[in-house]
Amino acid sequence: MAIRIPRVLQSSKQLLKSFSQSSTNVDVPKGHLAVYVGEKLQKKRFVVPVMYLSHPSFQQLLKKAEEEFGFDHPMGGLTIPCTEQIFIDLASRLNT
Structure with missing residues (x-):
C-alpha cells in the first residue's frame, strides 16, 4: 500500500524544486522574480511568480525584509529573512 501525497502539495513542491536554483547565473523567466531566502549565511535562491507580491502573506515577508535590510540587500537581490521551510x-x- 502506497502513501499518497495530496496533488496540490505535490505539484507545489515540484514547482518550487524546479524554481530553486543554487547558481546566481540562471536567468529569471518573464513574470517571475528571484529572491534569496534563509537566515544567517545560508541563503537559497528561489524564482517565484510576480503575482506573489500582491498576496498579504508574502507582503508580510517583504515588510520583514524591509525592516531588516532596508534597501541594502546583502545578496544583491531581494533577501527574505525567514527559514527556507x-x-x-x-x-x-x-x-x-
Missing part, C-alpha cells in the same frame, strides 16, 4: 510552506499555500 517557512518560505516553502507559504509558497505552497500561494500555489493553491
Whole structure:
C-alpha cells in the first residue's frame, strides 16, 4: 500500500524544486522574480511568480525584509529573512 501525497502539495513542491536554483547565473523567466531566502549565511535562491507580491502573506515577508535590510540587500537581490521551510510552506499555500 502506497502513501499518497495530496496533488496540490505535490505539484507545489515540484514547482518550487524546479524554481530553486543554487547558481546566481540562471536567468529569471518573464513574470517571475528571484529572491534569496534563509537566515544567517545560508541563503537559497528561489524564482517565484510576480503575482506573489500582491498576496498579504508574502507582503508580510517583504515588510520583514524591509525592516531588516532596508534597501541594502546583502545578496544583491531581494533577501527574505525567514527559514527556507517557512518560505516553502507559504509558497505552497500561494500555489493553491
